[in-house]
Amino acid sequence: MSAATARIRTAALGFAAAGTAAGLATRLFGGRPSQCDSGSFSKSEFRAFRVSSVRQVNHDTKILRCALPSEQHVMGMTVSSLVMVKGGAGGEEGKPPPARPYTPITTDDQRGYFELMVKGYPSGVVSKHLCSLKAGDMVEVKGPFEKLPYKANMKKRIGMVAGGSGITPMLQVLKEALRNPLDETHFTLIFGNQTPSDILLRQEIQELAATSQGRLRVVFIVDKNPSGDSGVQHVGYLTADVAKAELPPPSPDTLVYVCGPPGMMKAVSGAKGKPPAQGDLQGILKDLGYTQDMVFKF
């Protein structure tokens, strides 16, 4: 039995055990989606979804799990996509609340709910509102809006450089790619945070790597390591030397995703342009010989 066949069989057993054999057949081999597969969001209007649970991830970040219309519904989202979320004080009187983009960390593989991981900024209008929500509250969402479509095997190697809550689009792609036994792309995730205790979803990410059959390698990098955490590979800001040692080398078969706070983006890949523009490639990746078409800034 080939490695790919073994992976299909393992995945098939897992899916069947979860009672979703019909969904597996549709997903792996094509077929007509059910009505619930057509999606729960609208691109033209905000729709309200009930928050079913809230999980504190670290001191300033929460995961909101939001219920879809039924347990069979999916978001109806291609990977990778974002949604617009509305909420908070609208500023001037009579003005609607503002909306900001967020990246669901679940995919259409999850039925019945979707999850948003939100970092709350003390002076941030929408993020503060979202982080104040409790189970039973409603969240208003519009979308999904596609960023860069992910296709199985579109590249041999994908590098990911994420800072803090910039992990969200990487999680979306990794969940989609690693669940597919026919996808052979290898991923290296460099995930930067301030300290080891700030590392978002550390255990989940390690589990993704452990069950990836060698397709995902994770490198944690922190600004400071006061606890001497031995699970962290690098201390200090990402340098060209570290990026060169850890990322797949520049090649037409390589893509590097970058997502993080503006300072990190500037240093690693150059600032992001106004969407949909990417902005010129600069910084560490340019210095290492990557070209514009080898890098995508979320």
Ligand SMILES: Cc1cc2nc3c(=O)[nH]c(=O)nc-3n(C[C@H](O)[C@H](O)[C@H](O)COP(=O)(O)OP(=O)(O)OC[C@H]3O[C@@H](n4cnc5c(N)ncnc54)[C@H](O)[C@@H]3O)c2cc1C
């Ligand atoms: C494509 C895309 C996807 C995104 N996905 C996610 C996601 O999945 N999860 C998530 O938490 N966020 C995500 N964001 C960021 C999100 O859209 C908001 O920008 C963020 O939540 C702040 O919005 P706000 O209304 O709370 O702050 P605003 O009211 O817009 O800003 C108020 C103040 O908050 C602070 N602030 C806001 N943003 C930042 C920042 N990036 N770095 C430092 N300080 C800041 C500043 O002090 C600022 O003056 C994404 C952004 C983009 C462009």
